[in-house]
Amino acid sequence: MSSKPMDQVTWQEIEAGAILTEPGSARGYNTGDWRSQHPVWTKSRCIRCGVCWTVCPEGGISEEPGGYFDMNTYCKGCGICAKECVTGCISMVPEEE
Amino acid sequence: MIEIRFHGRGGQGAVTSVELLALAAINEGKFAQGFPSFGPERRGAPVLAFCRVDERHIRLRCKIASPDVVVVLDPSLIRIQNPPADLKADGIIVLNTPKTPEEVRREYGFKHTLALVDANRVAREVLGVPIVNTTMMGALIRATGVVKLESLELPLKERFGPLAVKNFNALKTAYEQTVIEERRS
Amino acid sequence: MAHRVGMEVSIAISHAVQMCRAEAIAAYPITPQTHIVEHLSSMVANGELDAEFVNVESEHSAISTCIGMSATGARTYTATSSQGLALMNEILYIVSALRLPIVMTVANRALSGPLSIWNDHSDIMGARDIGWIQIFVENGQEAFDHSVMAFKIAENHQVLMPTIINLDGFILSHVVEAMEFPDQELVDKFLPSYHPRFQLDPDNPVTMGAFAMPEVYTEVKMGHQMALTGAYEHILKVWKEWGDLTGRRYQPVEKYRTEGAKILLLTMGCLSEVAEVAVDEMREAGLEVGLLKLRMWRPFPFADLRNAVGSAKLLIVCDRALSLGGAAPPVLAEVRSAFYAMRGRPQTASFVIGLGGRDVTPGDFKNIVAQAQEEAQHKPTQEYHIFGVRG
Incomplete structure (x- = not known):
């Protein structure tokens, strides 16, 4: 599909079968907009085990330099990481109003 | 076009007969259809099977309502199905029976040309089992000449493999033993 | 070979x-x-x-x-x-x-x-x-x-x-x-x-x-x-x-003995061959009847159908399905749509035949043509007929 905004695409510009030929096009969707809360890591209690990274269903956690973890722009704020954290170092904090 | 209707019971091989006949006719360069009376097949239940043979492509896709020939594999079906009810006036009844034409006419009141053979006996003697469908084809061919006897050799071989020889012998024996009596006016 | x-x-x-x-x-x-x-x-x-x-x-x-x-x-x-x-x-x-x-x-x-x-x-x-x-x-x-x-x-x-x-x-x-x-x-x-x-x-x-x-x-x-x-x-x-x-040629709408036909049957599938036999017999009896066989159902061949009808006055559409409670059986609905905007369009008659394995013979097609001809003289009383239904 063309890179035009969706509401300007003509039928001729849509690929046969509405197939999306550009890999990773979902990167353009900033799903982080959806969250009403986000995880905050307390580094002093983090053992850098990576369980949070493993259980995140959305690829919303990235590894930082030094082996610690933090959320990225795709975190939807579901809270699974906080629930599963081995040491309990993650807490969910409401988005600011 | 010649239209032939087989009357049999589920499991007696009426459908196999019409298929083999159609294949024999097609191998001779003719056109043919062989098809069952469509439905749930049940062993022992009365069934019909149909065969059309013509020199040109056949366009009919309906049952045979007014056949040229009826072939009755099992005489007990006469009372149930009354095979000659819609047979053409100059049509032929090919019947599996040990009886003489005189006895058959007296018993059933048939007016049509008769072609009779004791297919049960032939099948028992030649095949070793009382399965009469291939045997009765011998009587049919004797009565009608719809295909040549030898045209059935290949279809029989493809269908029955090593048993084809016995089946062909039964067919040939029935062909030789069939008694034909012209219709009464 | x-x-x-x-x-x-x-x-x-x-x-x-x-x-x-x-x-x-x-x-x-x-x-x-x-x-x-x-x-x-x-x-x-x-x-x-x-x-x-x-x-x-x-x-x-x-x-x-x-x-x-x-x-x-x-x-x-x-x-x-x-x-x-x-x-x-x-x-x-x-x-x-x-x-x-x-x-x-x-x-x-x-x-x-x-x-x-x-x-x-x-x-x-x-x-x-x-x-x-x-x-x-x-x-x-x-x-x-x-x-x-x-x-x-x-x-x-x-x-x-x-x-x-x-x-x-x-x-x-x-x-x-x-x-x-x-x-x-x-x-x-x-x-x-x-x-x-x-x-x-x-x-x-x-x-x-x-x-x-x-x-x-x-x-x-x-x-x-x-x-x-x-x-x-x-x-x-x-x-x-x-x-x-x-050497075997196919068309979206195939014509059978349509030359000079005033009446056309329209069929689909293998009943078309049965209808051919009926057309032969009716032609022999002097009736100007022909047959259109609709081979391509999707995409629907509108132009071919319009051309194939020629100067026929009566088009008898034979459906093998119902549209219960609807305006017309499925094939008739398409065919009528194809002709509605056309000047000098043929009159249509509609018969539903051969439902659920009901045998259809050349004689049935001849009866359908006779009934359609008869009704074409008058104002149609029904949107379509279920042919041969008892009662």
Whole structure:
């Protein structure tokens, strides 16, 4: 599909079968907009085990330099990481109003 | 076009007969259809099977309502199905029976040309089992000449493999033993 | 050299699929389609056909599996009938929307209830709007030819459209008859191996089956509609190419003894041949009757139909399905739409025939013509007739 905004695409510009030929096009969707809360890591209690990274269903956690973890722009704020954290170092904090 | 209707019971091989006949006719360069009376097949239940043979492509896709020939594999079906009810006036009844034409006419009141053979006996003697469908084809061919006897050799071989020889012998024996009596006016 | 064979039509179709070197088959057996897939299954098991045959637990799974296999770039085939087609229904729309060139044989059969295993067209008419190419055949030879041509049409990169070949259950599918088979070399030359335009491939990832927001759904549907109607010219090209190779030529609407006809019958499927016999007999009796045989059902050949009618005054449309509570049986509805805006359009009469395996004879067509002629003199009393219904 063309890179035009969706509401300007003509039928001729849509690929046969509405197939999306550009890999990773979902990167353009900033799903982080959806969250009403986000995880905050307390580094002093983090053992850098990576369980949070493993259980995140959305690829919303990235590894930082030094082996610690933090959320990225795709975190939807579901809270699974906080629930599963081995040491309990993650807490969910409401988005600011 | 010649239209032939087989009357049999589920499991007696009426459908196999019409298929083999159609294949024999097609191998001779003719056109043919062989098809069952469509439905749930049940062993022992009365069934019909149909065969059309013509020199040109056949366009009919309906049952045979007014056949040229009826072939009755099992005489007990006469009372149930009354095979000659819609047979053409100059049509032929090919019947599996040990009886003489005189006895058959007296018993059933048939007016049509008769072609009779004791297919049960032939099948028992030649095949070793009382399965009469291939045997009765011998009587049919004797009565009608719809295909040549030898045209059935290949279809029989493809269908029955090593048993084809016995089946062909039964067919040939029935062909030789069939008694034909012209219709009464 | 082509060779002449005698064979049950279902088995002939399985041979056509074999000669097309189908690579992936998923199917669930249902009367009267069974012999086709049963035979294909044994061909695969015996090593006579190098294909994946996936046994599934339902037709819903069969067509879903076909989607997956076709999406990987395999030449994919399935077959079904009646309730099986109905059970596939929600997936059928997805196949065409994804533009996967699956070929499917539908052995046309009535829908329950009451339960009927016999032939009519209610199954495919219930799937009229699934966005597939839909073709009807009249005899074993056509069933073979169109099964081969279907792959070539469907896989054309300008078309990429799943294709259904309809053949009447039992009265065609279960008949042993004479056909001509082409040589494998001819089929191979006519139908090269399938090169998908898109396929699921980890090295070149694409997304198939993404959802569409209201902003874009209409445009996607428009693309589908244009592709299906645009398939028309490619279908004709493929039919012509096959005709040049085999001498057997096919048209979207075929005319039989229409010259000077005042009355035309219109039929689909193998009853067309029965109607031909009736037309011959009526012509012999001096009646100016002809026959139109509608082969291409989707895309609907509007222009061909309008041209074929010529100067006929009365067009008698024979449907083999009902649209219960609707304005017209399915074929009549399309045909009337085709003519409504046309000046000097013919009068139409409508008869529903052969429901649920009811035998249709040449005599029935003659009675239909007589009844239609009689009624054409008066104001029609009914939108359509269910021919031969008692009571």
